[in-house]
Amino acid sequence: MEEIMPDPTTPRVAVVTGANQGLGLALVQTLADRLGSDDVVYLTARSLARGEAAARKLGDRRATIHVAQLDVTDKASIECFARLLKKRHGGVDLVASNAAARISKSFPQAEQVRNFVATNNHGSRALYRALSPLLRSNARYVFVASSFGRLKYLPKHLLTAFNTETLTLDELEETLEGYVAATEAGTASAIGWPEWINIPSKVGQVATARIAARDIARARPDDGILINAACPGLIDTDASRPWFDDMSQAQSPLQAARPIVDLLLVPPGATEPSGALVQFGVSLSWE
Secondary structure: OOOOOOEOOEOOEEEEOOOOOHHHHHHHHHHHHHOOOOOEEEEEEOOHHHHHHHHHHHOOOOOEEEEEEOOOOOHHHHHHHHHHHHHHHOOEEEEEEOOOOOOOOOOOHHHOHHHHHHHHHHHHHHHHHHHHHHEEEEEEEEEEOOOOOOHHHOOHHHHHHHOOOOOOHHHHHHHHHHHHHHHHHOOHHHHOOOOOOHHHHHHHHHHHHHHHHHHHHHHOOOOOOEEEEEOOOOEOOOOOHHHOOOOOOOEOHHHHHHHHHHHHOOOOOOOOOOOOEEEOOEEEOOO
16 A cells, blocks of 8 residues: 655654554554654553653654553543644544453453453543544544454344444443443353453444444545554464464564554545455455
């Protein structure tokens, strides 16, 4: 895909969440190498100290890297970051919503589901709500998700809960909160939810991207904003190693970052992909 050519009069502003390690850090590095010398990439992390340490490892890049504290589960943190972007830049051009909680094999999933959904779903949605008013024309917004985020991994009777043609973001949040409550109560399996909490969460992430893309196309039809979800594929990180016996085909974080950055750098004037789940440049079926 063609890269965005930087406008010398309007430096581009990019944001990566969950960016002090793994894929997030690789996304910062790749964006900072591919954007222009007047552009800015925000490396955000829950811990400012860890974010600053990660930025030091990257050193100087073509674009300027700024570090900012951001916890997507903390309303005040999100609001503070959104104010910072508005005050310094007036808007934002590229967002990689990558912050995610991990699942551990050491604890029952029922004990982990609330924090998992609070970060991956409620948090990513809250950040989008705060940043969407700041999206400039031709902005690109990508929710990092998974190929598991498709309706084929859910039983048919649950599909209406993810009808992104009519569903609102608030209604989606209610569905996911109901899923969390059922999982904690031990009734999720009886309802038909998958055993692995990653699947409903990823379906929710992709649904969020689809709804957001639908809504912004209606509200700002002439602004050329594209919102999508991305599946990075299997990555060799601390988070993924415990779950896979064979990591021989896993990508490095930098390898996985490239197609996502390609999606962020779809050139102005493009109308697709929009509201899609994209893996290695190919849009996957939602169903």
